[in-house]
Amino acid sequence: MSDSVIKLENIYYSYGEKTVLRNVNLDIKRGMFMGMVGPNGGGKTTLIKIILGLLRPDHGSIYLLDEPIEAFKDWNRIGFVSQKANTFNKGFPATVFEVVAMGLTAKVGYFKFMRKNHKEKVLQAIDQVGMGEYAYQNIGNLSGGQQQRVFIARALVSEPKLLILDEPTVGIDYRNVERFYELLHELNVKQNITMLLVTHDTGAMTKYATNIVCLNQTLHFHGKSEEYSALSAEYLSEIYGHPVQVIVHDHD
């Protein structure tokens, strides 16, 4: 068994006439914190949807935890936190506990009920993201940053090997963004959860990610975070198709 968590080979995808992805090859190894950047419309969300099995590529193969996606059944090994977490129905009458417990629904399985040890896992996951005191509060009353932590807990509760996050910090105020990345970093280092983080925030990316890819239809850059920091602004502007200012945050 190799230590590959996500492996993409030769992925092509188009919406009608418009090619969104071409010849994308990517290998994410266990324990990596992979940051994905790229311009809007560059295909980031499409690629995430393909990895999650929500879209089928026109061409190419996908392996999740060494299994071809067609045969992959272990979906609760993959946690997903979407942009949508910011636009969910805030009037939904559910507590933090109820929302996080949803992360176990598929794992517990049909015709089975939540048991005591499941409930303990839910509370553990809530504690893990530092939301313990809010467990029985309505999720709609929390701040954006807190809500996003709850969604992380929902993804964590099924004990995933991999977390995929699509622009998770959109709509979170900047002071909490830092804490949010710290949490991801901690999960990555301490629990060895592989991360795939899509973001516009190239600053945070260079600080927390171990590896970075830049996607605009195809992968333009693929390497270590330090190498990305060393890229010239001209090179990035070329990838993005417009001028880019690089803000580098040093590693601690």
Place this chain on the structure above:
Amino acid sequence: MLSDIIQFDFLRHTFLTGLLIGIIAPLLGSFLVVRRLSLLADALSHVTLAGIAFGLFIEKQLTLPLGPLYSGMGFSVIGAILIEKLRSVYKAYQEIGIPIILSGGVGLSVIFISLANGFNTDLFNYLFGSVSAVSRNDFFTILGIFIFIILMIVIFYKELLTLSFDEEHATVSGIHSKRIHFLFIVLTALVIAASIRIVGVLLVSALMTLPVASAMRIAVSFKQLILFAIIFAETAVIIGLITGYYLSIPPGGTIVMVAIIILLITLVFKRLSFHKGVVEK
């Protein structure tokens, strides 16, 4: 009324049926409202009317005792399936199936009603509900529906809740969203068909949504939402049936008015408690 309930079978059946639908209507309604599908209930109730009119027509023409309750149920379930089909055809306009099926239901109803030679008291009862319409057979059919629905909701509660909260997450985590959703709308169709005897076609959606709208004001969790909604619905059904009986008004009207009064009270209550909260801070 209490002594009358003990004395008259038909009243007892109505009352018991009322208590049953006072549980299943807001139960399904809770999921409907949070999924922003409240209008689905309206569409399905009108299709059910078409089914009932069809049943009455067949009964009259062919003297076949098809039973309007069953034909109503059949139409309701078919209507639910068609709305789903339309949802997948018009992916960008998912609500468009609702007016299509609603108007289709009304159109068919008009045709069957006039074929059956117009309005009769029976049909009036179906439109607005009746305290005397529930037969022993109806009661047992509705009891069967009740048990089936409670079982299904208990078994699939976590899947239904997960799907209602975040369809994408449910799908990604490996839940068969489409099948669970399909089960959900079939259950909704059954609840509507079961409720029509008491509250009538035009007001059945009110019993599914008004108590939930009231409960929404005060519930913190989804379980609370269901619990409060059921308490409010039962209150409306009991008071509505009793006043309807004494004032000789179809219970659909009285039940819905009680439900609206409860809603108004929760609106005021929330405002008062909000002001209190501000003062305390």
